[in-house]
């Protein structure tokens with residue numbers, strides 16, 4: 001695969017700015033989910049417009065997985081509402097979500113490592129030719145289509161016959177993104193796509209996130225990395241203990257403020273104070289309470 005612009009910093013260059021967001025494809029209104037007595041998510045408002053990257057950030061246990069499970073049809077919300085194209089929905093399965101154009105790409109991708117790239121691209125939706133009962137796999141058309149779709153997303157592989165397991169983690173994510181786009185996704189949910197990747201591979205994935213947006217998809221980018229989020233994000237939602245702590249457009253928040261929100265503001269200041277008592281720990285680089293208060297103008301949860 002040729003990886004153009006594979007430096008993470010180039011992600012910033014491909015971020016589209018200044019155009020009006022498309023209509024919301026998916027929308028959560030006061031949505032929440034309880035597992036028995038555990039309230040994993042509560043009162044969350046989130047809009048996923050076409051042609052925009054909506055970043056959902058949060059620490060471990062913040063509720064990110066629960067949120068994507070609701071939007072991708074794995075779990076049903078137990079409070080508030082979930083709308084697709086302005087109509088309230090309740091999905092029974094990921095298949096229902098896919099039928100409405102909502103596709104999720106998970107960290108542990110559902111690919112078969114030993115199968116060629118083109119075969120994985122069409123896994124479960126193989127093209128066939130000829131009449132029943134002599135219908136056969138249309139290998140030529142699958143290869144040609146996979147090649148075209150990958151190229152259209154700027155992904156050039158030397159050999160589509162290579163097993164998908166030989167691709168890097170970033171390349172596999174890209175194939176999964178191109179696949180979702182080909183099969184008609186309008187909303188792409190990416191669950192921590194850069195979590196296990198180095199800087200270079202993360203840059204590649206960020207580039208394809210931007211490419212999906214350029215093709216008019218609404219992208220939900222789940223991450224705990226504010227730097228990655230800020231390179232491509234148009235809107236930022238920070239979850240904390242199951243509620244929306246912050247919801248801000250790109251022009252309403254700086255990277256520094258977003259990072260401070262993710263760091264847990266007051267908690268980090270308390271941690272700094274505590275660590276300052278420990279010999280051998282340098283806390284000079286950590287922001288103090290004063291620096292962490294700089295998010296005025298951002299509407300929490302708005």
Ligand SMILES: Nc1ncnc2c1ncn2[C@@H]1O[C@H](COP(=O)(O)OP(=O)(O)OP(=O)(O)O)[C@@H](O)[C@H]1O
Pocket residue numbers: 035038039040041058059060061062063064065066067
């Ligand atoms: N099936 C479940 N049954 C009971 N509690 C659950 C279930 N799934 C999640 N929770 C709880 O809901 C809360 C939110 O979890 P969730 O997995 O959505 O967070 P997360 O932000 O995705 O975290 P991580 O980054 O660690 O995956 C946690 O307190 C978790 O323990």
